[in-house]
Amino acid sequence: MRFMSIxxxxxxxxxxxxxxEAMGKLADREIKAGRMIDTAGLMPMETGARVSIKDGKLVIVDGPFVEAKEVVGGYAIFEFQNKEEALALTVEFMQLHIDHMPGWEGTCEVRPFFTPDMGNVCRPHSAAVA
Structure with a gap:
């Protein structure tokens, strides 16, 4: 199963x-094991933009986003056998933050990718509208 960590x-x-350095070593290990497909950190919010729909109209806002309370800092895409493997690596990754960046607080969300064989079980919004 393919998972995204955010x-x-x-x-x-x-x-x-x-x-x-610690994240680099973890990434190297996971790439060599064939589990890590892609990873990247994201540039600061002021370099981005948001496109929203409000009252049936598109609204484009350049960053930074004043109302943002939390920011996506990066992502990684993995291939694992199951959710338990995904969670085990996520715990290891978050422990690196405790060990090497004391005082940092955040969340790593882990979610499986939708696949066509899932049918109506976990249909993404865009597919439900089509």
Whole structure:
């Protein structure tokens, strides 16, 4: 199963060099094992934009986004046998933050990708509308 991990935090800023090194080692291990498909950190909010629908009209807002309380800082895509494997690696990844960036607070959300063989069990919004 393919999973996406999304790191979210209210704290803005770059990880410490120690955390970057530890995450690099973890990523190298997972790439060599064939489990990590892709990963990246995201640029600051001021470099982005949002496109929303409000009252049936498109609204485009350039960053930074004043109302943002939490920010997606990065993501990773993995191939695992099951959710338990995904959670085990996520716990290891979050422990790196405790070990190498004391005081940091955040969340890593882990979600499986939708696949066509799932049928109506977990239909994405866009497919439900079509």
């Amino acid at each position: 790191i979210i935090s209210a704290q803005i800023g770059m990880p410490t060099p120690e955390l970057m």
